[in-house]
Amino acid sequence: MLLFAGLLIKSVPDLRVDNDHLMIISPDEGAMSRAVYFSNILGVDMGMFYKRRDYSTIVNGKNPIVAHEFLGDSVEGKDVVVIDDMISSGGSMLDVAKQLKERNAKRVFVCTQCSGTGVCEGGYY
Numbered sequence: 001m002l003l004f005a006g007l008l009i010k011s012v013p014d015l016r017v018d019n020d021h022l023m024i025i026s027p028d029e030g031a032m033s034r035a036v037y038f039s040n041i042l043g044v045d046m047g048m049f050y051k052r053r054d055y056s057t058i059v060n061g062k063n064p065i066v067a068h069e070f071l072g073d074s075v076e077g078k079d080v081v082v083i084d085d086m087i088s089s090g091g092s093m094l095d096v097a098k099q100l101k102e103r104n105a106k107r108v109f110v111c112t113q114c115s116g117t118g119v120c121e122g123g124y125y
Helices: 002-011 029-042 091-102
Strands: 022-026 045-053 065-071 079-083 107-111
Touching: 002 029, 002 107, 022 029, 029 045, 029 079, 045 091, 065 091, 079 091, 091 107
Parallel strands: 022 045, 022 079, 079 107
Antiparallel strands: 045 065
16 A cells, blocks of 8 residues: 555645545445555545445345445545455445545545456556
């Protein structure tokens, strides 16, 4: 993740690393510790989504997600970095990015590792 931060700062010259311009986002409860670590290293605030599930229904062996709920300060006008451990199909990440843009986030960057079975063939993106 620190490599990602360095590369992001180098490749996005207008990225401002302060609380007024940048926020770290956890896309779910499982990525929370990574987002806390990353936000502490950069000295910026963080927010998180949690997956609200329908526990009365089972689809493909899982309780379906009915909504991603956001907890945190406003992302309006800020660049956001979403930190996750792995993407398989990318559906949840796209939903999170869409919701961040609907909340008027300036730009959405994603730091994750792909599972190699879905949207990419492995590696960090």
